[in-house]
Amino acid sequence: MEDSAYLAQLLTGVFYTAAALPLLRLAARTGQHPERLLGWVFLLLGLSYLFYQTPFLPGMASLMTPLSFLGRVATGAAMAALAFFTRLVFRSQTRWGRTLAYGSAALIVLGICASVARGDWEGLTPLANPFFWLEWAGEIAPALWVSVEGFRQHRSATKRARFGLADPIVANRFFIWGVFGIAQAGTMLVLIPMNIEYELHGTFSTWADSAMSACETLSIAMVWLAFFPPAMYRRWVEQSVRAAPQEANPS
Amino acid sequence: MSHALFDFAAERLEQHSSLDRLEARGTLRIALKIVGLDLATLSGEQLAVVFEQVLPGELEKRGVEGAASICRTVLKEVASAPEAAAADRIEDAEKIFRRLGRD
Secondary structure, three states, X not given: OOHHHHXXXXXXXXXXXXXXXXXXXXXXXXXXXXXXXXXXXXXXXXXXXXXXXXXXXXXXXXXXXXXXXXXXXXXXXXXXXXXXHHHHHHOOOOXXXXXXXXXXXXXXXXXXXXXXXXXXXXXXXXXXXXXXHHHHHHHHHHHHHHHHHHHHHHHHHHHHHHOOOOOHHHXXXXXXXXXXXXXXXXXXXXXHHXXXXXXXXXXXXXXXXXXXXXXXXXXXXXXXXXXXXXXXXXXXXXXXXXXXXXXXXXX | OHHHHHHHHHHHHHXXXXXXXXXXXXXXXXXXXXXXXXXXXXXXXXXXXHHHHHHHHHHHHOOOOOHHHHHHHHHHXXXXXXXXXXXXXOOOHHHHHHHHOOO
């Protein structure tokens, strides 16, 4: 793995952890579950990156397997929490939403437990270990679900904004959340050739590192713009909405 | 449940217009779609916008006479209905996402 990739992943871990704190503080103040769940999603993602990268620090190589396992568990827990967040926010009244959230979590738990039972603690053997795919499916499903719900909500919120029933910033936040889902799904897709190459040749290729870093950078950029938008970006969104042609009745 | 609010509004629309049950519900559904509203999280405030800005035009398109007056009447009845108060307490995705972002 390239040195720049290690650094990018460490910074990603620090970013997610920092992003979790205001949400968890908000949850402590409001007592509401969505902010608590999203805070845990970011905290667990942050911890997973830190667990995965710590063994590459000088003198930490002996901790590779236990820390990689902790990183794997943290990633799985984060994606399960993401599924429950999506269900709670977008599909709280549907049975299929409940099934998808619990189903994703079950696949992740089953995949990790069965892998460990076969001696695959780090989850780096997709060719030899079929249970890798259960875990993988359980983790990519919430990411794809996030993107579908984000884009769907963006479309309807944009319509509502024309009638003064939605905040343009929030409508844009849904779009960004959809892109975050795509970026997360992207990391899961890159993981397949990356892990297969590692299983076959014992190394991670530069292109896979670069692709992974690109998806991670896109993910954290979207989290930043969605939940901590700088004033300049907010002004740009609001001006874009004002500049768009107004339709009194788009029917 | 906001389905209750929708049912109530559609029933009043049917009662005050020449539309039958299916037509009233269908026209109201179309109006909600134009505004980008979800039945499951429909609030009284949102329904008011529909009845003020969109539904009169949709009713006129369907040959309903006195569309604006009908909408005002239905809206008054909807505003005082317990279904509207209950619907306003539902927390939708937009309220949650507004709270999650730093303002």
